[in-house]
Amino acid sequence: MASNSPRAGRFVPTLTQVVQAAPSSAKELPELSRAMQEELVMRVMQRLDLALEKRLPAAIAALVQQHMQALGPRLWEEVGAVVQQSVAQAVAQELAARNARS
Numbered sequence: 001m002a003s004n005s006p007r008a009g010r011f012v013p014t015l016t017q018v019v020q021a022a023p024s025s026a027k028e029l030p031e032l033s034r035a036m037q038e039e040l041v042m043r044v045m046q047r048l049d050l051a052l053e054k055r056l057p058a059a060i061a062a063l064v065q066q067h068m069q070a071l072g073p074r075l076w077e078e079v080g081a082v083v084q085q086s087v088a089q090a091v092a093q094e095l096a097a098r099n100a101r102s
Contacts, residue, residue, distance in 0.1 A: 032040065
């Protein structure tokens with residue numbers, strides 16, 4: 001599901017665009033009445049809902065996992081820096097308070 005396109009996360013095709021890009025056999029549908037078109041759209045949307053409900057969580061989980069693996073070292077670096085600064089500040093404050101009491 002990964003893409004090398006820099007705009008991959010910003011573009012989700014519409015149903016119309018997908019149908020227009022479909023193989024020619026899918027384009028060779030007979031003329032449909034308005035009611036049949038609406039029913040077809042409703043059925044296609046139901047199928048899409050089911051398919052996306054099954055596939056999107058796995059795709060999103062894989063993407064999040066990839067990003068977490070890439071961010072992991074940077075996160076640990078930041079956590080280490082914050083802990084080190086916090087300890088240094090706490091020690092400095094404690095020494096200053098101790099000197100003030102003496």
